[in-house]
Amino acid sequence: HTFSEMVSGQLEVTNQKSSGRCWGFAGLNLFRIYLGRKYNLKQFEFSQSYFMFWDKIEKANYFLENVIQTSVEPWNSRLIMYLLENPIQDGGQWDMFVNLIRKYGVVPQTEMPESFQSSKSMRMNRMITRKLREFAKSLREAYNEGKNLTVLHRMKKEMLAVIYQMLVIHLGAPPVRFDWQVRDKDKKFHRFENLTPKRFFSDHVGLNLDDFTCLINCPMSDKTYNEVYTVEYLGNVVGGDIIRYLNLPSSRLKECAVQSIRDDDPVWFGCDVGKYFHRDLGVMDMDLFDFKLFYGTDFPMNKADRLEYGDSQMTHAMLFTGVDLDKGGKPRKWRVENSWGNKRGDKGYDIMTDKWFDEYNYEIVVHKKYLTDEELEIYQREPVKLSPWDPMGSLAR
Secondary structure, three states, X not given: OOOOEEOOOOOOOOEOOEOOOHHHHHHHHHHHHHHHHHHOOXXXXXXXXXXXXXXXXXXXXXXXXHHHHOOOOOOOOHHHHHHHHOOOOOOOOHHHXXXXXXXXXXXXXXXXXXXXXXXXXXXXXXHHHHHHHHHHHHHHHHHHOOOOHHHHHHXXXXXXXXXXXXXXXXXXXXXXOEEEEXXXXXXXXXXXXXXXHXXXXXXXXXXXXXXXXXXXXXXOOOOOOOEEXXXXXXXXXXXXXXXXXEEOOHHHHHHHHHHHHHOOOOEEEEEOOOOOEEOOOOEEOOOOOOHHHHHOOOOOOOHHHHHHOOOOOOOEEEEEEEEEEOOOOOEEEEEEEOOEOOOOOEOOEEEEEHHHHHHHEEEEEEEHHHOOHHHHHHHOOOOEEEOOOOHHHHHHX
């Protein structure tokens, strides 16, 4: 676990436990690096429960709005089956994360701590999903009875009040105002009073979320490099930013990630963590397991094949906080801040080889300054729409 380039201000790892909130943990872990540097903190966590609460509310609203907009579809269409399958899942994408931060801000974990339900979300999700499917049936029946949009949206508002109450029961009520006080590494005391969550982000984290761009490496036959994509019916905040990916070769993703780390900025990324990964050692390496020796057969599909035939997809988001470069400046391995606690790897930090990056890393988020003028122009174009079930939407499912 030695690397030629490391971002400063790394803290003890977090633990999402039995929940699918990796994308939120990774985003909040990115934020806390900057907060920790600013106030010289030994340890700090933002409230993942606060983030989760508002994500569930927004996903419920997003789902019900999509039900209204697709009421003309038959109940057994592929689209309706897709929408009903998992309407309030834990997963998400970078642009969904940004939408929530802009609308709701952040709070310290002390203001809304983790709970049994936030850390083991399956039962909560199951019960809310049952209620949302019931609501979907009611909305579609009302549409078929000739009710207009005003009536349907009034029904939706009443439905969201029920979902809000269910979330309060499971997670508690989110704070509106709070005081934050902390003692830094040098024992210096800091106190900030009467903060709102949005002010806490703007005043104490202070990142411009408009500066971040999401890059993917997706070599599937139906996609091209130097093109921008979105995924239909994938989101959380109605009227918020859409999902936006710029598809580039893996080499460009690595160039941008290296530049970011050398500039002391961590990198949010999405990958297929279950492949060639030793969880206890915390190592992602294509040469880790000799499957041919064990089975007597190869597994020769390439990255595009695996995506197209269901053998791989984005399953987990984490942070790059370091990279080891050779004498020529090329990456050899990457330091990864995971969110699975400190019992594995190097106190919860993992290693990814550069070869593994090429095969199973799909997405990074970096500052727009690392893009060329041409890439930035493409990123800002109207995106090509992908089907809701496209593999590039899997991290949010």
